[in-house]
Amino acid sequence: MRLARRAAGLAGAVAAAALSVALVPSAAHAHSLDSSTISLHVSDTEADATVTIAMATLDQALGTDYSSEVDVSSYSDEVVAYLGDHLELTGADGTVWTETFTSLTRESVEGIDSVSVDVVFDTGGASTSGLEIEYDAVIEAIPDHDAVVVLTDAAGQISTPGVLTSSDPTLTVAGDTGSGATPVGLLDMVEYGFQHVLEGADHLMFLTALLLTAPVVVVAGRWRRRTDVAPTLRDLATVVTAFTVGHSATLIAASLGWVQAPTTVVEVLVAVSVGVAAVHAVRPLVPRGEALIAAGFGLVHGLAFAGILTDLGLEGSRSVPPLLAFNLGVELAQLTATAALFPSLYALARTRFYPGVRLVGGCLALVAATGWALERVGLLGNPFRGVEAALVAHPWYVVLGLAVVALTGWALDARQPVRNREAQPGPADLASST
Template sequence: MAALSLLLVSLSAQAQKPSDSYLHLIDKGGAIAGRWDVALQDLDEVLGLDAGGDGAITWGEVLARQADIRRYVLGRLALGADGQPCELVARDSLRIAQHSDGAYAVVAFDARCAAPVTRLDVDYSLLFDSDPQHRGIVRVGAAEEGAPLIFSASQHFARVRLRGASPWRMTGHMVVEGAVHVMTRVDHLLFLVALLLPAVLRRAPDGRWEEVSDYRLALWDLVMGVSAFTMAHALTLAAATLGWVSPPPGFTAFAIALSLLVLALDNLRPLGWGVRWVAVFVLGLLHGFGFASVLAGWGLSAGSLTLALLGFNLGVELGQLVWVAAFLPLAFALRGSALYRRAVLGGGSAAIALLAGFWLAQRVLGLGVSVT
């Protein structure tokens, strides 16, 4: 109960989409050319770009703070080679690029190193002090060949080989990233908790919960549920990354929140035969769209993209099965108690429904700033 309460409290404080930035570093033979795309909404949070306070960032407001933007962004990146730091020098004028989730400032720069670089040290610290959920999506190397890395507040340093990186190493990295995604994304954690809570019980004809007598039956039902989610996740992740379909990011976030609400409410009162599994499959489809914008932004070759997709989805499945292995034995032992049925299942599902409803309201109101 204590662990569930702490989890839900922490989730309520994080019910926002993690912000991302996209950094590409290309070896130019003695120098590193960099392009860094940072969301204007994130920059507004730390620099106050919206001088008019009207909720809309104009191009004039961006130009007026161009020097501050460059200073802030480049001050959050340290590159080095052979123990010697590389000097970061801004070049070209600031530009605006559109990504699936809004407008981004494009900061172009050169990293001047003392000697030709074979292994590059990358220390990334953008936005971690204001948004611990921020992710830095970094590619190092030539276009379509760079090995993608994902930096976080807990993993912000890497030493990267500029040439000759193995594609299987990237696949292993994506397996880890898929597992981390399961453990850290708020919406995915809420889905897993909502799916796990009733796994050791079944509905009687009168709507009441009854104990599942066979542990293997409960395990099989739960594994089938998380696997169906992963299969749906893989389908839309591939389709969206390859550009076959591209739903508006606002719709995706809204639909994820609505599906979570339906799943939690079905735990409290059955909404009809099949509703639960429809919600699970829809959530899997929607989560695929949620991560696709990250993979699509890497510009990988077809072969590298295939390995990245396989690795990420394998990591998602492994991460979910870890949750199943940790939760199911304890829940099965407690399934007959009033504490589990009323406090853990009932109270936990009600808390998830409230959080999903709050998240849904945020999406409907469309809180945030626009860029004009």
């Protein structure tokens, strides 16, 4: 009973720490993306664009709560009018081009709830070469925000002419990549992939749920603590590699147009993947099945990543270098998250408290997955959106909080003799579990 109370107490501390981070008042308005995107498409005499902004960021800039409203028509006109006041294209002759906006659309890509608005510019038949774009939506309210301009010219070449900031909200854009625009920066794409993973709550939750099982092993259908670090690291590397192979395959295939899947279906399956990993963390679904789960659902996560590149216009055979750079950023972010979380989880696994920690972690992941799934099939708004945004905005708080819990567990474990410790697997058990 004492063991159960202590395990439950430490598990409760984990939950309390997570909620305390999530419910910091200032974090309720945190945004999930530091950058908006303006995908600009030009021919010799025509121009149009798609402006994409994270929903939470837009709410923060406008002081609204549109992200909680399911019906986009209730605020579409206001958002379109706002963008119209803060976006302007001017021809080389100094003529400001008239704008025609379409209605706002809303979607979730890799767990980031965003709005997109298409706009067509009336050039009057003038050349698009040397056009100037001026944009300060969101930036005027959040000075450290920026907007990345992605240009697709008449020949289909993709480039990144620059980034609009509070100090420089205007940019002269050539009509073709041979007139001064620069090709997509590979380092920029690495950073973009890195950023999107660390801001994708569902991707991070899936990875975390898999990490919960790395320090333990299945024996007779139940989780048991490992006795040696070598097999733990080997299996951890196997899981990470399996996930890498899975999502890299579909990311590349989807970006090159070889496979397609509806965005809603992909996003629902991403939520399902978190739920399956969460259940597996609570009670093993298949012995040593983490690599199988990672590889299988990695295919789904790769399709979600490909949706990000599609929104940027980075699709087709010409985009192979930038999509590989983006994928490298994804891998670096995945390794960063693993390196930040796994040491604390492994330290906790060496104490009597880890069964409770694993149980709470799995249950929290399952609750989050359920919220995402219900939201993405349109049944209800995600009630945990504020918590999700806060945790994504303050990831190091989570890492440090878990480290504190691990140190506390070690201290408590050292002060009292171990009784009824979770049985450790013997050689025969380990052999049978493989």
